[in-house]
Amino acid sequence: MPRFPVSLPLPPAPARLAPLLLATATGLGILAPAAGHARQADPIPPAAPPISDAVALAAVPEELRLQTGLHLVLDRSRRQLMLLENGELRRRFPAAVGMVGWETPAGRFQVMEKQVDPVWEHPQNGKRVGPGPANPLGSRWIGFHRDCAGRKGWDGERYLDVQGCVVAGFHGTPHRWTVGRAISHGCVRLYDEHVRDLYELVQIGTPVTVLP
16 A cells, blocks of 8 residues: 655644644654754744736746646745646646745656555554545645655754655645645645646656745
């Protein structure tokens, strides 16, 4: 069974706790609070303001607009995911991206895995959450990046040390209020109806560019 980003439970807004949405190559890395740290939780980051298609497209470098075929472009600063086709804006989705210190990786990637109704596995106790409204991944997973260097640091509420390979991707979320904020641990959260649409539009190998 494929395994996907791990997450910690998230209470309703405006509580600060943000789910850890990193995936391990084997599905379960080591996730633990770093010892010896005490710090007050950071405030919830604000949502990005709405923007027009023209403003969103203006942020895309010309070289990307000149490419042919389908291309996903994530603008982290404006929390916008764009699907370009032959340089034209075909679809645009608001997105949640990685928080400060856990930023969604920037660079050139491609879709490397897709999954309908992914099963989420708790990183600490191994409990699985199947398809349904409580699944932290929503109904679709589209992976595009793998990194085996491990990550650690302050996540706005606690110090974490994640060892092993982690994967970033696009997925749904039951926590709709987080979309549009820099609040994840690297993955890109979309409204579930949007990630369903996106899933049908992309395929393995579709280019993905995350702007710096």
